[in-house]
Amino acid sequence: MPNRPRTTSRPPVGRRVVLKGAAIGALVFTIDGAELALTPREARARALPLRVLGEDEAASLEALGDVLLPGAKTAGIVAYVDHQLAGDPGDALLIARSMGVAPPFADFYRAGLKALDAASRARHDAGFAALPEAAQSELVRLISHQSPDGWAGPPAPLFYAVTRNDAIDVVYGTVEGFERLGVPYMPHIAPERPW
Amino acid sequence: MVDLATPEKVDAVIVGGGAAGCLIAAKLSQRGKHVVILEQGPAWEPEDLVSSQIWNRRLKWAGSVVQVAGKHPIGHNYNTGWGMGGAALHHFGNWPRLHEADFHVKSEHGKGLDWPISYADLRPWYDRVQREVGLAGDAKREVWRPPGEPYPMPPLQSFRQGEVLAKGFAAIGLRTAPMPAAINSVAYKGRPACLYDGWCEAGCPIGALVNPQATYLAQARQAGTDIRPHSTVTRVLSDASGGRATGVEYYDAEQARHMQPAGLVILASNAVQNPRILLNSATDKHPDGLANSSGLVGRYFMAHFGAAVKALFDEDLENYRGTSGNQFMCQDGYGKARSNGPFGSYTWQIGAAVKPNDITGIATARGDLFGTALHDFFKRAARGLTGLNAMGEQLPDPDNRVVLSDLKDAHGFPVARVVHSADDNLLRLAQHCQDEGKAVMKAAGATEIWTPPNLGWIHVMGGTVMGRTAQDSVCDSFGRTHDVANLVLAGTGLNPTEGGVHPTFTLHALAMRASDHMLAHWGSYTA
Numbered sequence A: 001m002p003n004r005p006r007t008t009s010r011p012p013v014g015r016r017v018v019l020k021g022a023a024i025g026a027l028v029f030t031i032d033g034a035e036l037a038l039t040p041r042e043a044r045a046r047a048l049p050l051r052v053l054g055e056d057e058a059a060s061l062e063a064l065g066d067v068l069l070p071g072a073k074t075a076g077i078v079a080y081v082d083h084q085l086a087g088d089p090g091d092a093l094l095i096a097r098s099m100g101v102a103p104p105f106a107d108f109y110r111a112g113l114k115a116l117d118a119a120s121r122a123r124h125d126a127g128f129a130a131l132p133e134a135a136q137s138e139l140v141r142l143i144s145h146q147s148p149d150g151w152a153g154p155p156a157p158l159f160y161a162v163t164r165n166d167a168i169d170v171v172y173g174t175v176e177g178f179e180r181l182g183v184p185y186m187p188h189i190a191p192e193r194p195w
Numbered sequence B: 001m002v003d004l005a006t007p008e009k010v011d012a013v014i015v016g017g018g019a020a021g022c023l024i025a026a027k028l029s030q031r032g033k034h035v036v037i038l039e040q041g042p043a044w045e046p047e048d049l050v051s052s053q054i055w056n057r058r059l060k061w062a063g064s065v066v067q068v069a070g071k072h073p074i075g076h077n078y079n080t081g082w083g084m085g086g087a088a089l090h091h092f093g094n095w096p097r098l099h100e101a102d103f104h105v106k107s108e109h110g111k112g113l114d115w116p117i118s119y120a121d122l123r124p125w126y127d128r129v130q131r132e133v134g135l136a137g138d139a140k141r142e143v144w145r146p147p148g149e150p151y152p153m154p155p156l157q158s159f160r161q162g163e164v165l166a167k168g169f170a171a172i173g174l175r176t177a178p179m180p181a182a183i184n185s186v187a188y189k190g191r192p193a194c195l196y197d198g199w200c201e202a203g204c205p206i207g208a209l210v211n212p213q214a215t216y217l218a219q220a221r222q223a224g225t226d227i228r229p230h231s232t233v234t235r236v237l238s239d240a241s242g243g244r245a246t247g248v249e250y251y252d253a254e255q256a257r258h259m260q261p262a263g264l265v266i267l268a269s270n271a272v273q274n275p276r277i278l279l280n281s282a283t284d285k286h287p288d289g290l291a292n293s294s295g296l297v298g299r300y301f302m303a304h305f306g307a308a309v310k311a312l313f314d315e316d317l318e319n320y321r322g323t324s325g326n327q328f329m330c331q332d333g334y335g336k337a338r339s340n341g342p343f344g345s346y347t348w349q350i351g352a353a354v355k356p357n358d359i360t361g362i363a364t365a366r367g368d369l370f371g372t373a374l375h376d377f378f379k380r381a382a383r384g385l386t387g388l389n390a391m392g393e394q395l396p397d398p399d400n401r402v403v404l405s406d407l408k409d410a411h412g413f414p415v416a417r418v419v420h421s422a423d424d425n426l427l428r429l430a431q432h433c434q435d436e437g438k439a440v441m442k443a444a445g446a447t448e449i450w451t452p453p454n455l456g457w458i459h460v461m462g463g464t465v466m467g468r469t470a471q472d473s474v475c476d477s478f479g480r481t482h483d484v485a486n487l488v489l490a491g492t493g494l495n496p497t498e499g500g501v502h503p504t505f506t507l508h509a510l511a512m513r514a515s516d517h518m519l520a521h522w523g524s525y526t527a
Helices: A015-023 A040-045 A055-068 A077-085 A105-124 A133-143 A156-172 A175-181 B019-030 B055-059 B086-090 B105-109 B119-133 B160-171 B216-222 B273-280 B372-384 B424-444 B504-520 B522-526
Strands: A027-031 A034-038 B010-015 B035-038 B067-069 B226-228 B232-238 B245-251 B257-267 B302-312 B328-330 B346-350 B385-392 B401-408 B414-419 B448-450 B456-461 B487-489
Touching: A027 A040, A027 A077, A034 A040, A040 A077, A055 A077, A055 A105, A055 A133, A055 A156, A077 A105, A077 A156, A105 A133, A105 A156, A133 A156, A156 A175, A175 B372, B010 B019, B010 B245, B019 B035, B019 B086, B019 B216, B019 B504, B035 B257, B055 B086, B119 B504, B160 B328, B160 B346, B160 B385, B160 B424, B216 B226, B232 B257, B232 B273, B257 B273, B257 B522, B273 B401, B273 B414, B302 B372, B302 B424, B346 B424, B372 B385, B385 B424, B424 B448, B504 B522
Parallel strands: B010 B035, B010 B257, B035 B226, B067 B414, B257 B487
Antiparallel strands: A027 A034, B232 B245, B245 B257, B302 B385, B302 B448, B302 B456, B328 B346, B346 B385, B401 B414
16 A cells, blocks of 8 residues: 555544454454464464565564564564555554654665665675574664764664564564563553543 | 635634634633634544554644754754644643742843733733643742642642652752652533553543643634634735735635635734745835835744753652653752853743653653663663753844845745854853753762753743834734734744743743734724
8 A cells, every 4th residue: 555645544444343453452354354463473463464574574573573682583573664665654653653763664674674674785795684593683783873884874873773573563562562570450440531 | 737716704703723823712712713724744642652662653743844044943843833723732740830039130130021911911911821721839938930720630749760860859958859740630610630651642532731732722622713724825815005914815625725814813823834824924014024014034043942951869769650751850959040050031941751752752851872782771771761951041132033034935935944043141151050950960869960061941932022012123012013903923932031941831822912902902802
């Protein structure tokens, strides 16, 4: 779906389905014409087709996510980011929005992942996803505080900060993530009346 | 693009459905005025306020791109809002008052600007706003508080995190008091008491927090205000003489262009978009932008600095309990002048509830950590992380400003570019705060103490400052522009100085005072 220049923030799917999904930390996916609320982890497990990211981009983002916070891959970082990139920027849940990244957000991710892969190939003659764990960590440590020589994407520390927070969102920002930390989620009660 | 027929002329059109716009709309509509609010974003319903630090991002800015520049670019999108309720929909409810000295900085210290009014002029509206919406606090313990009625509700509950930190302040001789909060500690005027689940930033669907959805937006709706979400105003239209505003041009969700005629035009978008719209409304009579004969539209833009100190404790701080705001405050550092020290006021914010993710969460406390080290940090931080944040004053500087960019929006109008830098005094004041905060943490018994590498920038203010004359300001103390009698500005953009306190209470007091003035002198505004 092309990004509109201005959001209307009209839910692309039924409000009831969106809210049912939100309550469990899920997103709404359309499968064979039907709307289904799935967590990013469930979406990944079902191998739902991606709508924006290509295969190589998805592989790089999964690898990066797991270096940033082990478990982000299976928690569905790619399903989460891809789902958000496919929608209206005004409805986006990505932290990129709060951190001043200009829409369309897909441009930011694509350029960052491309630059990461290029930096990896320049150093190791292999894409980031194919690097040994130690080499991946070394490169991530570098981009955490500076753009490597020849880096052609968004400022590397910003790309690091955004994707690191994406990884945290899918691992610890959900009801399940709170539980793993032993922190009560305590969602608000549903209002009995609209004031 | 389709040009639709010009709608019926209304008494007042308000641009922006945030706190100021909703308050003014409610007051005017309750007195029988025909009022329209044009808001770019969605309307939002209570069920949209999902308790999540992921879902709350929908409440943050999603309008045209705002470019940031300067030595210390502000974090614009996080600090502004999207949709009915504006930034106040996701604000934290910290509501201290400005101090008397904040109104006379230039005359008393030879720095910055003066307000054209004093604290005493605004006090009646501070008192009235707190009666209308309800504030929780302890006026006696708040020893720094300027004169005013006591709070109508007792303070919010405190929890282990806040109490541990308050002891740290006491140990080094600093006083604390409950943070005055626009959050119900008990049921108030039909709205329930807070549950202390820390989801204020996601909006408060039960209505315990004072946000427009629960207060003046609800009143405006009830009084018949015509609310039009998904309506993007591009410029204010003025007559051939240039002396009067005739209405506004806007685009609806289908990108159709409209003109809304009005007797009175009120710009209440925010401290970035108000100057942008004025600058984009230039005509041959106003070649440098509407209401800009002073050349000051966009200038004196300000933010508060946030000087944070983080710490880990080897105990369960119950840090997940409370509100997104704070349990306690300290204003022992509010006095502006220090011998041989930096100038300016600051307020310590003490005991905000901690969530795992997002900008204010565990996630950003140690941005350098990743991998298994980050997992290890999360485990320790989940119950043991705390932070102090000094919110401090930036003096108005004409070189900090909102200008028009070369980049244009979908309708062909230049977007805003915000140029913002901090001077050496501010950086020294922030360092002073962090040194003090580290001493507090040490005295409180923290096992690890650190400061984040960068200052935060909180709130957006200035850019259309009020003053006494058309030479030194854009508008008067009621927000009426000096150049165009039926064009009024509202919001934090009016503030000539910012003090060291959160701006939302003052915004409400100014908007209510302006509403009263409009209604009492309606003919002079609309004739």
